[in-house]
Amino acid sequence: MKHMERLINKVNKVVTFLGGLAIALMMIHISLDILARFLFNTPLPGTITIVAHYYMLIAIFLPLAYAEQTNSSIAVEILTTRFSHKAxxxxxxWTHLIIGATAFVMTSEAFKVAIKNYHSNTSVMQGDYTIITWxxxxxxxxxxxxxxxxxxLRFLSFITRSERATAVEEAHV
Known part of the structure; x- marks a missing residue:
């Protein structure tokens, strides 16, 4: 289990770096587009499509697991703050199981759409250019x-720790 945790933590760091890199590249791309538009009266082709279909998706979706890993996601604790620490x-x-299941459902549905778009060779026309978006x-x-x-993985870790803690408590009784 520890090996899997270390592996996924490393993967999270790499994809989060890619998310940050996408933000940096997006800033450079948009800045160059603005400069080209005002200096040469010719914007860079496909900027809007590339930003919307690539940079933004990389910056938003790849680092989701890292946000969860670092507890950086938004939490609404209206009721739970009144619970005991154990509760x-x-x-x-158990929330990790619900989030994981939801994420896998989203993955499954998104994969169906991705395959459909792959087979139809989905692209966007922007000006005179065709930009592949599949x-x-x-x-x-x-x-x-x-x-x-x-x-x-976090849920499984929670379950195994809970089972160990229960076994230790029963041994001390």
Whole structure:
């Protein structure tokens, strides 16, 4: 289990770096587009499509698991703050299973769409240029799959720790 946790933590760091790189490249691309538009009266072809279908998806979906790993995601704790520490721990543990299952459902549905777009060779016309967009649909699949794997791993870790803690408590009784 520890080996899998270390592996997924490393993968999370790599894909989060790619997300940050996508943001940096997006800023450079948009800046160059603006400069080309104002200096040469010729914008870079496909900027809007590339930003919307590639940079944004990489920046948003690939780092989802890292956000969960670092507890950086938004949490609404209206009720749970009133629970005991043990109850909060249990709710958090089972929440990982729900998030993981939801992420896998999203992955499955997104994969169906990605395959359909791959087979139809989905692209976008922007000006005189055709920009292939079907690969971008697999980015969502990768991000949600990684999130699902991470959450299920956290849930399994929660379950095994809970079982060990219960066994230790019973041994001391």
């Amino acid at each position: 909060q721990h249990r709710v958090n543990g 690969p971008s649909y697999f980015i969502l699949c990768a991000g949600t799959f990684l999130l699902g794997c991470y959450c299920v």
